[in-house]
Structure formats: structure tokens, C-alpha cells
Amino acid sequence: MNWKDRMTRDELDRIRSAKAERLVSLYLPTARAGRETLQGPIYLKNLLTQAEQELSELGLRWNEIEEVLGAARALLDDDHIWVHASDGFAIFLSPGQAEGYRLPVGFEEKCVVGTRFHIKPLLPYFAKDGAFYVLTLSENLVQMYLATRHQIHTLEVPEMPTSMAEALAAHDPESQLQFHTSVGSGGAGGRAAMFFGTGDETGMDKQKKELREYFERVDRAVTRYANSAPLPLILGGVDYLLPIYRKTNEFPGLIDPQFEGN
Numbered sequence: 001m002n003w004k005d006r007m008t009r010d011e012l013d014r015i016r017s018a019k020a021e022r023l024v025s026l027y028l029p030t031a032r033a034g035r036e037t038l039q040g041p042i043y044l045k046n047l048l049t050q051a052e053q054e055l056s057e058l059g060l061r062w063n064e065i066e067e068v069l070g071a072a073r074a075l076l077d078d079d080h081i082w083v084h085a086s087d088g089f090a091i092f093l094s095p096g097q098a099e100g101y102r103l104p105v106g107f108e109e110k111c112v113v114g115t116r117f118h119i120k121p122l123l124p125y126f127a128k129d130g131a132f133y134v135l136t137l138s139e140n141l142v143q144m145y146l147a148t149r150h151q152i153h154t155l156e157v158p159e160m161p162t163s164m165a166e167a168l169a170a171h172d173p174e175s176q177l178q179f180h181t182s183v184g185s186g187g188a189g190g191r192a193a194m195f196f197g198t199g200d201e202t203g204m205d206k207q208k209k210e211l212r213e214y215f216e217r218v219d220r221a222v223t224r225y226a227n228s229a230p231l232p233l234i235l236g237g238v239d240y241l242l243p244i245y246r247k248t249n250e251f252p253g254l255i256d257p258q259f260e261g262n
Contacts, residue, residue: 001071003100005086007125011101015092015117016259022058024051024068024093025118027107030085040082040089041075047111048072051093054113064095071098087150092117105150119259120236124149133226133253135218137237137245139164139211142218144225160221167214211241215248223251234258 028043048069055065066073072091075081081102088107091100105125112118123134124147134145134152140163144155161167226233233253235242239260246254 001075001091001098001100003081003102005102007090007101007103007122009126012119012122012126016119018092018094018117019115020094021115022055022060022068022095023114023117024055024091025110025112025114026051026072026089026091026093027110027118027121028089028091029106029108030082030087030089030102032085032087037082037085040085041077043109044072044089044091045076047109050111051113054111058113067095068093072100075100090122116260121152123147123234123259124152132232132234134234134236135222137215137218137235137241139214139238139241144222146231155225157221157225159217160225161214161217164210164214167217168210211244212248215245219245219248219250223249226251226253236260 026044026047028040028047030040030043031037051069052065055068060068072093075091086102086104088103088105089100090103090107091098103122103125105121107121110118110121120134120136123132131146131148133155134147136143136145142160142162144157144160145152146155222233230253232255233251234255235245235258237260242258242260
């Protein structure tokens with residue numbers, strides 16, 4: 001496996017834009033010295049077990065699973081990579097390809113299997129001027145985070161709806177009769193909402209209207225909160241929603257970089 005002690009913006013963009021049927025992202029904490037360095041291989045072994053199970057549930061055979069995970073397994077016996085580690089290790093795996101980054105970020109253990117690599121834990125590493133906000137959007141879940149160069153945590157934003165269903169119910173309780181959600185294989189980030197129009201209003205028109213209402217409520221809460229402690233704001237989430245939100249945004253700190261995916 002190729003591994004580095006730093007990540008460039010171009011490398012982040014390449015990882016972010018990658019798409020395939022089975023991509024595996026692994027994040028784990030490591031230690032620079034002491035007995036704690038022995039924990040790294042244990043964390044990695046546990047994450048590989050989780051990844052193997054998820055790939056097996058997707059229908060992959062053993063040899064196909066090893067084509068994805070084999071390079072990372074080899075790191076379990078590589079003493080050099082653990083003894084001279086940094087604060088965290090990010091690993092990105094796809095069939096026949098693997099790359100790792102030892103970075104000064106204290107990652108939490110995380111395994112994500114999907115059609116895109118999971119990059120949110122990397123954002124603090126690229127915070128040039130200290131802290132910034134991250135707002136992640138889907139129809140079923142909206143969350144706001146505060147990130148610094150080395151950590152990220154969830155914020156409680158007053159009056160911000162946590163989902164489209166909640167936003168519409170608060171605006172019009174009867175809308176619950178017309179708005180139904182079901183979380184399928186796409187999870188919280190998937191497009192699992194169904195809209196039913198009435199009269200001359202088409203389903204598509206109703207969908208656009210309700211998305212605008214949803215994002216207007218989110219934006220009001222975000223703008224009120226962020227204006228009290230202004231920082232740059234980065235959007236993330238389902239790709240077709242991000243440009244819609246940008247049109248409703250009133251917070252001047254929203255910047256161009258964004259990350260797409262669940």
C-alpha cells in the first residue's frame with residue numbers, strides 16, 4: 001500500500017470525486033510513541049472485520065473481498081508504520097488499489113462502505129484559518145458541525161429542523177398526511193421521500209415548493225446561529241440538494257467548496 005504523512009488538496013479532490021460500486025473508507029486513531037502504538041493494529045483489525053462483513057452482505061465472494069481489503073491487511077504486521085505513526089490514519093480501498101494517510105488528526109474509529117469515499121473526518125485537516133462550520137443536508141437528516149484543524153463535533157442549533165418531515169409538520173401539521181418518508185438502503189442520505197400533490201399542483205411542483213420551505217427554515221436557524229459567531233460555512237450532502245440550498249442561503253459566510261454524497 002502507498003501511504004503518506006500529508007495530504008494535498010488535489011489528493012482530497014481526487015478521493016472525493018471517486019465513484020465505484022464498492023469503496024471502503026477506514027479511519028482510526030494512532031499514537032506517536034509509547035505502548036499506545038500497539039493499539040493501532042487492533043483498531044485496524046476490528047475495522048477490517050466490519051468492512052469484510054459489509055462487503056459479504058453486498059454479495060461479494062471471499063476473493064473479491066480480499067481484492068479490496070488485502071492491502072490493508074498487510075499493514076497489520078508492518079511494525080514500522082505503527083511505531084512511527086502520527087495521530088490518526090485514514091485508509092481508502094477499492095478493488096486492486098489502496099492508499100493511506102498518516103495525519104495529525106485524532107480520528108475516531110470508523111468504517112464506511114459505499115459508492116463514494118467518506119471524507120468528512122478529513123475536513124479539520126484542511127481548515128487553514130482555524131474553525132469553520134459544516135452543514136450536511138438530505139431530505140431525511142440535517143446536521144451542523146463545528147470543525148477545527150484537528151477535530152469536529154455536532155452542534156445543537158436552536159429552531160433548526162432535523163428533517164424535511166419535521167420542517168413541514170411545524171409549518172403545516174396537515175402536511176404529514178401528504179408527506180411520507182421511508183429509509184431504505186440509502187439510509188439517512190438517500191432520497192426516500194414521496195410527494196403527493198392536489199388540484200392543479202403537480203407532484204414535481206409540490207416537491208420544489210416543499211424543498212424551498214424546508215431549506216428556508218434551515219437557513220433561518222443556521223444564519224441566526226452562525227451570525228452570532230461568524231465562521232466559514234461548508235455544505236455537504238446529497239448532490240441535487242446543494243444548489244437548491246445555496247439559492248435560499250442568507251448567511252454571508254457560505255463558501256464555494258462542498259462535498260457531495262451521503
